[in-house]
Amino acid sequence: MKHYANLNYDVLQQKLTAATTKPHLFRAIVDSPFDFKVDMARLHLGIIVLLLLNKTTGMVDRVALSDTELAKHTTDISVKRFEDIKIPITDEQNYIAKAIRTRRPQLTTDWQYLFTPALTPEEARFNQAGGGIACSVVYPFASDLEGALIYSYFQYPEHLGPDQRQFMKTYTNLVARRLAAGF
Numbered sequence: 346m347k348h349y350a351n352l353n354y355d356v357l358q359q360k361l362t363a364a365t366t367k368p369h370l371f372r373a374i375v376d377s378p379f380d381f382k383v384d385m386a387r388l389h390l391g392i393i394v395l396l397l398l399n400k401t402t403g404m405v406d407r408v409a410l411s412d413t414e415l416a417k418h419t420t421d422i423s424v425k426r427f428e429d430i431k432i433p434i435t436d437e438q439n440y441i442a443k444a445i446r447t448r449r450p451q452l453t454t455d456w457q458y459l460f461t462p463a464l465t466p467e468e469a470r471f472n473q474a475g476g477g478i479a480c481s482v483v484y485p486f487a488s489d490l491e492g493a494l495i496y497s498y499f500q501y502p503e504h505l506g507p508d509q510r511q512f513m514k515t516y517t518n519l520v521a522r523r524l525a526a527g528f
Contacts, residue, residue: 352384354515361523371395371409374494374520378512379413388509389500391415391478395520396441398491404431405441405492415499419476423468430463434491438462444483444493450513451483452502459483459495480505484513486521494520 360377364370375393379385395409410416410427420427436442440451440458453459456473457466459481464472478497482505485493494517498505 352378352381352512354519357516358519358523361519364523370523372412374523375409375411378516379411388512389498389504390496390509390512391499392419392476392481392495392497394495394497396445396483396493396495398434398445400491402431403434405434405445406431408492415476415478415497419472419478422475423464423472425464430460432460432463436462441483441493441495444485445491448485448487450485452480453483454480454502456481482509482513484517486517486524488521488525490521490524492521492524493517 357377360373360380361370364373374395378390378393392413392415393411394407396405397408398404399406407427407430410420432439432441434442434445438458438461440453444451451458455466456469456478460469460472476497477499479499479501481495481497483493483495494513496509496513498509
């Protein structure tokens with residue numbers, strides 16, 4: 346397998362640093378990697394989602410979704426709006442909650458584990474099929490910040506390799522540092 350892990354992380358960091366408001370930063374987090382279209386296609390990456398724990402409500406909020414065709418397909422057919430899908434941090438079945446609680450990445454080929462209990466398994470799988478997503482990885486922030494990024498690939502897990510793992514680790518750490526820096 347040819348390696349494509351030579352993305353310019355300095356440019357990505359500059360894009361995140363240039364964001365001066367929360368909405369601008371959240372948008373930059375989920376969209377900036379897709380400015381490198383060829384690299385993201387080679388990584389088979391289709392969607393990035395930013396998730397943050399709302400400590401007041403105890404829910405994991407979906408904060409931002411990448412502006413890609415695959416992401417649009419999932420939201421166009423979803424029975425709930427993106428921002429209305431909330432996950433209790435205590436939910437034992439949900440991989441997002443588990444990743445944030447344990448600070449360990451979680452991989453799934455079945456979106457029911459990303460959407461329970463907010464959507465039925467059928468509704469979650471319908472969203473997944475609409476986006477053409479084969480697998481997703483919930484990569485939690487390793488810092489005190491409680492949240493994660495979801496990386497959704499149009500490639501099955503057995504074909505994900507060191508390039509994808511390196512990108513997820515490096516980019517998640519970059520994002521966590523930027524979010525921790527505040528405004």
